[in-house]
Amino acid sequence: xxxxxxxxxxxxxxxxxxxxxxxxxxxxxxxxxxxxxxxxxxxxxxxxxxxxxxxxxxxxxxxxxxxxxxxxxxxxxxxxxxxxxxxxxxxxxxxxxxxxxxxxxxxxxxxxxxxxxxxxxxxxxxxxxxxxxxxxxxxxxxxxxxxxxxxxxxxxxxxxxxxxxxxxxxxxxxxxxxxxxxxxxxxxxxxxxxxxxxxxxxxxxxxxxxxxxxxxxxxxxxxxxxxxxxxxx
Numbered sequence: 001x002x003x004x005x006x007x008x009x010x011x012x013x014x015x016x017x018x019x020x021x022x023x024x025x026x027x028x029x030x031x032x033x034x035x036x037x038x039x040x041x042x043x044x045x046x047x048x049x050x051x052x053x054x055x056x057x058x059x060x061x062x063x064x065x066x067x068x069x070x071x072x073x074x075x076x077x078x079x080x081x082x083x084x085x086x087x088x089x090x091x092x093x094x095x096x097x098x099x100x101x102x103x104x105x106x107x108x109x110x111x112x113x114x115x116x117x118x119x120x121x122x123x124x125x126x127x128x129x130x131x132x133x134x135x136x137x138x139x140x141x142x143x144x145x146x147x148x149x150x151x152x153x154x155x156x157x158x159x160x161x162x163x164x165x166x167x168x169x170x171x172x173x174x175x176x177x178x179x180x181x182x183x184x185x186x187x188x189x190x191x192x193x194x195x196x197x198x199x200x201x202x203x204x205x206x207x208x209x210x211x212x213x214x215x216x217x218x219x220x221x222x223x224x225x226x227x228x229x230x231x232x233x
Contacts (some may be wrong), residue, residue, distance in 0.1 A: 001067040018114040027118045028186075030125040034108065035065075065103040075106050085109055088143040092136065105136055112144045122180040124151075134175040145179040160222050 047157075063123040064073075075093070079086045090107060115125060125145070142150065146168045146209050154176035180187075197220065201209075209218040 015111050015114060022118045024049045024117055025120045028120055028123050029055070030115055030119060031128070033128040065100050065107060066174065067098040067103040068138055071103040071106050074110065078109055082145040085113060085140070087126065088140055101133065104133065104141060108137065109140060111191065112141060116144050116181070119181045121184050122186040124185050125179050125181070127177045128174060129177065131171065131175050136179065138177055141177055141179055149180050149182065151180055152176060206217065
């Protein structure tokens with residue numbers, strides 16, 4: 001039996017890589033941070049030949065999904081295969097129509113199916129997304145992994161509010177959906193938490209958490225107000 005080399009990095013479409021190179025039930029842990037359907041362009045930096053500062057950049061991909069012939073083709077393949085994922089996507093199409101969000105979900109579906117195939121029964125998966133799509137992705141992951149294997153919706157507060165908002169509260173968090181491949185998934189409680197060394201905080205954290213309660217615990221004062229001076233009253 002040939003053992004795969006350690007620390008191997010694949011470059012290319014992850015769907016093709018999984019189908020061509022990753023065997024069934026060989027992956028212990030999955031973390032994915034896919035594009036968010038956020039209308040954002042992402043760039044790749046190219047460094048100087050000596051490895052110093054970046055010299056130039058090109059647009060790697062545009063984080064925008066449009067319903068087109070390719071989306072229709074992938075949708076048809078999934079529906080033809082049948083099963084819960086097909087049922088889920090057909091329900092999405094009935095509810096959403098042929099829109100950008102449906103194109104995004106159709107792009108994600110076969111990748112999640114392949115991830116489920118390559119995960120060991122003891123494996124876990126963490127999918128990083130944003131609130132615009134997290135509820136749809138959770139339903140899709142229920143179809144792929146089974147609702148019983150859902151473990152957590154982790155809310156990550158990315159930042160305090162910064163945007164100039166006049167009609168709503170600013171968005172400041174992302175969502176991480178956690179599933180396990182089976183009830184036999186490994187969970188290392190000892191590795192889950194680490195003690196917070198109050199005597200050895202970095203300068204940024206020390207400056208942020210500068211308040212102290214009656215028990216000596218550090219905290220910060222913050223709110224959801226726009227910090228800009230031109231914020232609406």
